Amino acid sequence: MTLRNSGAVVAEGGGASTQLKLHKREFEQVCRTMYDSFGIDLEGKEVLVAARLGKKLRELQLLSFESYLEMVRKDASGESLTAMVDVLTTNHTSFFREPKHFDYLRSTILPSLKPTETIRIWSAACSSGEEPYSIAFTLCEALGAGAETRASILATDISTRVLEIAKRGVYEADRFSTMTHDRMRRHLLKGSGNSSGLYMVRKEIRSMVSFHRLNLMEDFAQVEKFQVIFCRNVMIYFDRKTQEALVRRLTDQLEPGGYLLIGHAESLNGVEHDLKYVCPATYRKSTATTSTLRRGRTT
Numbered sequence: 001m002t003l004r005n006s007g008a009v010v011a012e013g014g015g016a017s018t019q020l021k022l023h024k025r026e027f028e029q030v031c032r033t034m035y036d037s038f039g040i041d042l043e044g045k046e047v048l049v050a051a052r053l054g055k056k057l058r059e060l061q062l063l064s065f066e067s068y069l070e071m072v073r074k075d076a077s078g079e080s081l082t083a084m085v086d087v088l089t090t091n092h093t094s095f096f097r098e099p100k101h102f103d104y105l106r107s108t109i110l111p112s113l114k115p116t117e118t119i120r121i122w123s124a125a126c127s128s129g130e131e132p133y134s135i136a137f138t139l140c141e142a143l144g145a146g147a148e149t150r151a152s153i154l155a156t157d158i159s160t161r162v163l164e165i166a167k168r169g170v171y172e173a174d175r176f177s178t179m180t181h182d183r184m185r186r187h188l189l190k191g192s193g194n195s196s197g198l199y200m201v202r203k204e205i206r207s208m209v210s211f212h213r214l215n216l217m218e219d220f221a222q223v224e225k226f227q228v229i230f231c232r233n234v235m236i237y238f239d240r241k242t243q244e245a246l247v248r249r250l251t252d253q254l255e256p257g258g259y260l261l262i263g264h265a266e267s268l269n270g271v272e273h274d275l276k277y278v279c280p281a282t283y284r285k286s287t288a289t290t291s292t293l294r295r296g297r298t299t
């Protein structure tokens with residue numbers, strides 16, 4: 001638990017002698033850094049920031065938020081900043097999370113593509129890999145043999161820590177509780193001996209997914225165009241202005257007629273965009289190539 005104390009928030013957990021106070025100016029500095037660098041809006045979240053960064057300070061054996069922030073500022077490699085965003089956001093994810101999107105991909109999107117078309121899907125904010133691998137499993141099941149040559153998935157996240165887990169593609173058995181045994185047999189290798197209790201995503205499936213670090217606030221000049229973009233459960237961190245700019249830039253990365261899938265707890269209500277609502281958390285770009293927003297029309 002954390003307590004408010006004379007304008008500062010106290011991060012508890014280290015005993016009275018090592019109580020860490022997050023002062024208002026330090027909190028404001030964290031907010032500014034997270035917003036400017038990653039678009040993350042922490043307004044009103046003093047308690048969360050004090051608790052999560054307090055834990056980090058204890059790990060690093062630092063005695064004040066001031067020294068921590070100075071360390072982050074001086075680290076030219078950017079690693080400390082990445083570690084900071086990592087503790088301030090959640091990486092919660094699961095295989096086939098929000099299953100309706102995977103059903104829609106299989107039943108509607110994939111059959112609408114030309115059989116000769118190369119399929120490109122982007123899992124933007126992929127966390128530890130469960131989302132892009134669920135996309136790959138769906139593609140293999142729907143397209144059969146040849147899915148690996150016909151389809152590719154770009155999976156990106158800001159956190160190098162979760163990307164390492166994703167690239168390994170090795171998970172504990174309980175991560176697959178949402179998958180049938182048949183599906184597990186088809187797509188996973190079961191570990192034995194020292195690896196007992198672990199499962200590895202098969203090599204053919206891993207070869208369909210390429211993982212890269214990408215900050216969604218940075219420019220997408222190096223990113224190609226996609227028929228489908230999954231950008232789920234990350235926009236909750238952004239304010240409306242940032243969401244609007246991101247949705248517009250993601251729309252630019254969609255092929256005409258392409259789909260943007262967002263988290264079911266998220267909404268584009270109040271966000272000006274150029275997409276057509278299809279069904280919950282599912283939006284489609286017009287098949288015409290010119291954007292109405294860019295032509296200056298917003299209705």
Ligand SMILES: C[S@@+](CC[C@H](N)C(=O)[O-])C[C@H]1O[C@@H](n2cnc3c(N)ncnc32)[C@H](O)[C@@H]1O
Binds near residue numbers: 089125233234
């Ligand atoms: C809750 S997870 C969502 C994972 C997956 N999309 C899902 O729905 O299960 C949110 C992810 O967004 C990432 N993230 C937060 N801010 C980001 C940014 N500015 N650019 C890229 N990724 C970001 C976090 O590192 C985290 O892994």
